[in-house]
Every structure is written in C-alpha cells, then in structure tokens.
Amino acid sequence: MNFQKIALFLVLLISISCFSGCMDNSGEVSEPVTIKMAGGTALIPIIEDISKEYMLENSNVQIEVTGGGSGFGVKETGEGHLTIGMAGRNLKSEEKELYNDITVYKIGLDGIAIITSNENNISDLTTEQVQKIYSGEITNWKSVGGSDSTINVYTREEDSGTRDTFWKEGLLQSNISKKALMVASNGEMKSKVSSDANGIGYVSIGYVDESINTVQFNGVEPTQENVKEGIYTIYRPLNLLTKGEPDENVKKFIEYVLSEKGQEIVKNDGFLPVN
Template structure:
C-alpha cells in the first residue's frame, strides 16, 4: 500500500460561522443522558476488482477537521487511489456546503438548527463522535473545581478577580472562541444561557489557538474541546465532576455534544464507503485515540 497523503486545504472562513442548536434524537437531553458505545463492525476490505478510486470533498467545523484528517489518512492507507480534500470554515459552512452540493460531506460540531432543517430538507446527519467541552485555566491558577454558576459569572464579566473564587488577588483573563464557532455556540447554550460573553474576552479562531492562549497567559480561563486537552492547560471539575470520557458516558459530566458529518441525501459511492469506515470498529478506534468518544449508531 502506498503511503496516505491527504490534501489539506485550510479555508479561511468560507461563508460564515456556526451556531448551536438543541441536540436531537438518539439521546434525550445532554444534561440528563449519556452517549452509548456503538456495536461496531469492521469496514469491508476492498478487493482488486472493486478497488476504490476518486475524490471526496469535505468542509466545515474546525473542531472536526483534525479528526477528519486522521480518519482520511487511515482510509487512504487502504485505498491509495482515493483523494480526500478537507477544508475548515466553520459548522455553518459545513451545513450549507453539504446541503447545496458544494462538497460531498459537510462537518459540524453542533446540531443542525431547525431553520436549517427546514431550508435543507434533504440534509442527512451522520453522528461520528461525541466531544466534551472542558473549562480550562492556565496551569498556575490554584483552582481545581468551579460551579456552573461561577463559569457563567466569570465569562459574563460579573466575577473579574480570582480572589472571588478563593484564588489570588489577580484579574481574570477570559479567553473565548470567535463568533460563529460551534464550540462557542455550544458553550453559550450550555453554560451562559441568556448571558453574553464579556466584551473584553480575548477571542481565538480555533481550539488549538485557544489552548495556546490559555497555556501562555497567566490567570487566564477558557473552554476547550476534549480532543484538544493536554498538559499545557488545567481542566477544571465542574460542579464537582471531572471532565472525563468515563463521566460523559456515565451521564455525570453534561457538557458534551455530537460531532457530525452531513450529506445531501443518503450518501453513495466513495462518501458512503468513507462514512462506513468511520463508523466501523477501525474508524471508531481512531475517534477514541484522538481524545473523542465513540457514538451509538
């Protein structure tokens, strides 16, 4: 097999951002239910007579993009005649691009909004992973846990000094995602409710950029996809519950969302083959290896 070579085109915001909507079927409410591990099947191996070849185009969520790249590389390793072109742009770009047939597959780190479902009735949602969202701080912040109410107050600017949370007498630097980010929209709906993120927040264009900003900015706080957590930042327990995969599955850590791939109508050909691989045993092992959680089909 020839070595995989996924072509990555990093789009600079194709059409716009993304917005969060209430999760749909399969689970009831994220606050009270937990995702289930899928019963996985191995993806079929292509035969010489039926070798896959061609091009798949993908665009959308920057949260899903690195995971999609890993899944594409693994798929290409077994199917070297397949080219997978992956772009970012945001969840709303993923929804619109897939629905309008601009790309074969769109990606979104949020649920499809009711308005989008009405506008694009042929859109089909494929859940590929579950992703938690953690509250993170600079490693030197002497805090290990925070309540949902405190998160809301800090990001709304109502609490502006760590002293008010039992920490040192230092101002809190709020770091957040940009407007249109699916991760921001999820954070807004889950934590902030009807309050807005403070205007003085330092905005970042991606999970990776936000992690770097928090890890290098003393006294800072932010929110981050589970798939981006590492030792450069400290993840806080929320309401006494650690942000772990086990606690998401147990239903005790409630800040999680689905990662989705989207197609216009039921997928066929290469798109279908790749989606089947993603939801296979091998594909879901890649999902979990990247720090995300497997889904239930």
C-alpha cells in the same frame, strides 16, 4: 534500439495507467475520487487520522480536510460546496429549514472542558461562577479563590459548535461579554490559554493535554468517561453531513468512519465512539 523500444513501452504503460485510474484495495481499477471536508475543528484530528488509514486502503481516494467552524460546515454542505461537512453540534432549526436536504451522521460524542493555564491554581468552578466570569460580572480571579489578577476571557466565534454547546450547557444561555477575546479554533484556544496565566477558555476534551489545566465543573472532572456516565453535562454530538443521500464513494467512507476500525480511531483520539 531495443532500449528505445523498452522506454517507449514504459511511457505508454504509465500513460495508460494514468488514464485508467488507480488500484483500490480489492485489486480492481477505480477512478480517482476527491472528498472535500470542512467545518467543526473538533472533528479535524479524528477525520485526519481516519482519512490517512482510508487512503492507504483506497489509493484512488484523496481526502481534503479543513476547518472553518460548524456553521461553515453546515452552510457549505447545504449550498453544495463540500462533499462532506463537519459539525460539532446538531443542526439549528433555521438551518434545518434552510437546508432541508442535509443528511446527518453522528460519529461520536465529545465533552467541552473549561481550561486555564497551568500557572492558575483554580480547580473547580460552579455554573454561577462561570456565568458571571463570561458575562463580565466577575473580572478578578480573587473573587473565585484565585490570585489577585484580572481574568482574561477567551471565547469562540458564533458559528462554532464548541461555543454553541458551551453557551447552552455550560452557561445555560447566559451572556458572553463583548470584551471576550475571540479565537478561531480549538487548537488556537488551547494555545492562547496555555500561554496566558490569567486566561480562561473552553475546548473539546479531545484537545486536552498537559499544556493546559482543566477545571472541574460543579465538582465533576471534564472527562469523556464522565460524559459517558452522564455526570458531566457539557457535551455534544460530532456529526458528518451530506447534501441529500451520498454517492457510493462518499457512503463507503462514512461507513468506514462508523466501522469498528473507524470508531476505534475516534476512541484513541480522545473522543467517545457512538457505539
């Protein structure tokens, strides 16, 4: 009989705790909070790592992070479908007009690296050479000092913030050939180019590792340090977005991202913190 009473007491205790919410890091009971985030894929590693730390400190918070591209992040935020959007670029003028209540929070800076396979011996390209490769005017690596092989050009979808920055700052708004092979994310770009001996593409510097070869642009290495020094010119802001002013739970998370701890994670993930 005593056992049955104890069991019943435990069931009631669990039920009460489930209805009452969760304990946060201050020791107070808080209601469950879900933060839905999506958009620019360059921000995914940063936000995933920060979210893990944040959820450990705030057990009542569940953060869901997906991609979709910067344009998707802006649109879904402006239409009220996301708690926080992610964009690897500034808002375009038409987006500002259409979604005039979006609030932007810059959380870091990121360079865009031109990449090839490790099998490719190209080490440096000029603006003119990159423009001609991407427009389809140069189609063989031999034309820029490489092997006698056809160049396979990879690019991102038009909503991509990485593409937008590369097009503006790397290509100086020149044409991208319709024959270019389209990929959906920074991760897919790295994977495709690393396995294609004749491929060329571009990724967030935060995604660069030993699986790919980075190409100097006008004689400058694509590193975050060179972005910081102002000598590497293909770079962009990393932004979080909310529709209007955020509520207290969302504001608290954004403040965490911009805190010393959050910015240290930004730096450790290979990006430039805003401070």
